[in-house]
Amino acid sequence: MKPQMIVTLYKPEFIEKQRGRLFVVKTDDYGQIEDISRVCNTHNKLHTIVLTVNEPFSLIPFREEWKNIPIYLVVPEMGSFRDVAAKLNIIHQFKIRVFLNTDHKHTYTNLRILSSIGIPCGIHFGKIDPDWDVINDLMYYSVYGKVKHASIEPFEYVTSQYKPDIYTDFSAVYFNDPHQSVHMNEFGKIALTAEDLVSNKFITDIEHFDSIEQNPLYKEGLKRWQQFFLDNHLCSYCPAWRVCLGKFADKAEVNSVCKKFFSDLMDAADYYRLKQQKGTEVWQ
Amino acid sequence: MAVIIFKPIEKCNSNCIYCDVVTRKDQQAVMSFELLEIVFKNINEYLLSKPDDKLSLIWHGGEPLLLGVDYFKKALEFQEKHCSQTKNRLEHAMQSNLTLINQDFIDVLKEMGINTLGTSYDPEPHVRGGGADRDTAAYNKKFFKGLNLLEENNIGFGFIYVVTKKSIQKPLDVFHVLSNFKLSGGFMMNPVLIYGDDKNDIAITPEEYCDFLGTIFPYWYKHKDRFPMVDPFNNMMRNVRDKQISLGCSDAGDCAYHYAYIGPKGEASQCGRAGDWGIISYGNIKDRSLIDIYNDKSRDILVERTEMLPEGDCKDCRFWYICHGGCPLDAYSKHNEFLRKSSWCEAKKGFLEKYFEPITGLKAEQHESKN
Helix, strand or coil: CCCCEEEEECCHHHHHHCCCCEEEEEECCHHHHHHHHHHHHHHCEEEEEEEECCCCHHHCCCCHHHCCCCEEEEECCCCCHHHHHHCHHHHCCCCEEEEEECCCCCHHHHHHHHHHCCCCEEEECCCCCCCHHHHHHHHHHHHHCCCCCCCEECHHHHHHHCCCCCCCCHHHHHCCCCCCEEEECCCCEEECCHHHHHCCCEEEEHHHHHHHHHCHHHHHHCCCCHHHHHCCCHHHHCCCHHHHCCCCHHHHCCCCHHHHHHHHHHHHHHHHHHHHHHCCCCCC | CEEEEECCECCCCCCCCCCCHHHHCCCCCECCHHHHHHHHHHHHHHHHHCCCCCEEEEECCCCHHHHCHHHHHHHHHHHHHHCCCCHHHEEEEEECCCCCCCHHHHHHHHHCCCCEEEEECCCCCCCCCCCCCCCHHHHHHHHHHHHHHHHHCCCEEEEEEEECCCCCCCHHHHHHHHHHHCCCCCEEEEECCCCCCCCCCCCCCHHHHHHHHHHHHHHHHHCCCCCCCEECHHHHHHHHCCCCCCCCCCCCCCHHHHEEEECCCCEEECCHHHHHHCCCEEEECCCCCHHHHHCCHHHHHHHHHHHHHHHCCCCCCCCHHHCCCCCHHHHHHHHCCCCCCCCCHHHHHHHHHHHHHHHHCCCCCCCCCCC
16 A cells, blocks of 8 residues: 655645645744645645644744644643643644653643643653653553543554554654655655655655555565564564554663553553444443 | 375475474475376366365475475466366465565466465574574575565465474463564464474473463453464364364364375375374375275274274363364374374363363363354
8 A cells, every 4th residue: 555645844846846645744933834734735735734843832823824724733841831721712723733742851741731621632752761651641541531631642543543453553643654654855755754764765756656655665664563573672572562563672672661551552452442342332 | 175285395495493304304305297297186086086075285395385386387287187177176275484485486376276375483593494503584584575475465374383492481472472473363383293302302291381371371361352363272262162163183083084195205194294204104196096095994093093082091071072182193102002192182181171261261061063
C-alpha cells in the first residue's frame, strides 16, 4: 500500500506545482497558517499543519480564521491555566491537538488538565528519558478514566488502531510512519522518516512518488523492524514489542520500565477492543 | 488422506543444531528423474485405485529448494504426463528453510498449488546456519529475505520452533520473540527429538518440556485473543474445550493408514523420522507400488499398538482419546519396541494435569467429536 501523505516544510512555490497530493506542512510561524491552508487546498489537500513553537500553549495568539484548519500544535509547556481557560471557548471551536514536551516537569499533569477540559492533546517525546511510571498513570487516565475527557496521544492511536495480528506503529501520530506518510525536503527529495530526512537518507523524489510502493528502498524501509530480530535485540523479546517496535531501543538495555508501560498499554488496547466489540451497555 | 513425506534430497545448506538428518544421511543422494517419474506413476496408480482418497506430497529434506527450479518443473511435467486424471486429488506441500527461495521458485510453487510453506525459526545465535559454528546472522538475513518474498507473493507460512536445552530456562522470552516475529501465529513449539547420541548437548526431558509449556501457558491463556494459533495450546483448546478433535500424526493413533516416506534413492518407510532413523522399512519405490507400500504387513505392528495400548501402558488413561500413546517412534527410541507408549507421554499428561486443567478449569474427557 502506498503512503498517502507527504510531510514537508512550507514552500508555497513547490506545493503550488503539485496536483492532487495530501500534505502535512511543518512550520514554526503561526503567521503562515492561513496561507498554508489556502495554498495547499488549491490544487492539493491539506491534511494537517504541524506548528512547532517555543512559546507556552497559553500564549498562542489564536485567530478566528484558524477555525477549520487542522493543526498539530507542538509546544514546550502549557503555561498559565488562567490564560488557557480564558481562551477555552475559541479553542474548542478549533481542529487542534496540543503536544507537550516530556522534558518539561509539569507536562504529564498539564496533559491531564488539557484532556479534562476537552482539548485533544498528546505527548511529544523530548530528549530526556521519559518518566514511564507517570506516563503509565496518564495512560490509565486516558483509557480507563470514566469522566468525559479529550483523547491523549499516542494512547488514543494505539488503543483504537490495535489489532492482534498486525504491528501497531504509533509513529503515525507524529506523521513518521512510512506506511502512511513520507518526508520531503525543499528540493523534492523523499525520505522514509523525519530522522532519515535529517540524515539525508533519501529513497526517491517527488516525481516518482506515485510509484513509491514499487521502490525497493521503500519496501526495504518498511521492513526495518526485522533488524531487531536479525540482531537478536532485547526489544524483540519484549511482550509489548508489537505496539512499540523498539522505539526506545537505545534505552532498553538499562531501562526496562518501558516494557511495563507498553505491556499495560497493550492490555489497555485489548480492553478497548473488547469494549468496542461488546458495544455500549444500556446503563452507559 | 494419504500423506507422503517426500525427501528427494537429504542435503541441506544449513547445519541446524537440532537436526540430525544432515549428519546421519548420505548427503549426496538426489533422486534421479527416472525415479521421480516412477513416483508420479505410482501416485497415479494409487489414486486411481482409491477414487475417494486424496494424496498429499510433502516435499521435505534436507532442503528441497537445493533441488533447483528445474527439478520442480520436471516434477510438474511428470505430474501432467502421468496424473492427468488424478492430479486434482494430489496436493503438494513443502517444508523449507526459505534461505534459497527466489521468484522463480515462487512461480513454480504456485504452479504446484502451494500457497503456504512450512519452515522453522529460532532467534538464538548458533542454532541455525551453515558451517560448524552455524552462522546464524547470514542464515537469518537470507531467511527474512525469503519471508519478505513470500509476503509479496501472498504466500503464507507457518513455522516450528524446536525446544532444546538452550531455551528451556527462558520459556516466556522464547514465546514473546516467536509471537512478536509472527503476530498472526501459526507456530508450534516442539521438543527436540534425539535418536542416539546427544552430541550437541541439547536434549531435554519430557518433564522439562512440560514445564516449559506450563510456564508459557498461563500468559497465553490470559491473552489468548492476542496470540492466535500458537500450538500445542490452540490445538488443545480445540480438542478439549471445543470438542473438535484434530490430532497430528503423533497423537492420532492411525498413522499406519496414512503415512509413507520416500527417500532420494526410492527407499520407502513409515514416515520422515522412520526414514531418518532407518526403521520400519517398506522396500523401494522402484520395485513396489504405493498400493503395496500402504498395504505392507509391517504396518500391522502400528495398528496392533493402537489396539493394545488401552489394555497396556495406557490402561485407564483419560487422555487416550487425544494422545493414543503418542508417536510409536518415540516409544521405539526409548524401549526398542513399538508396543509401548511414547516417552513423551509424561510431557503431555503432565501438562494437561498440572497446567491446562487447573488454569482453564476444563476437564479433558472423552466425548463424541463434533467433527
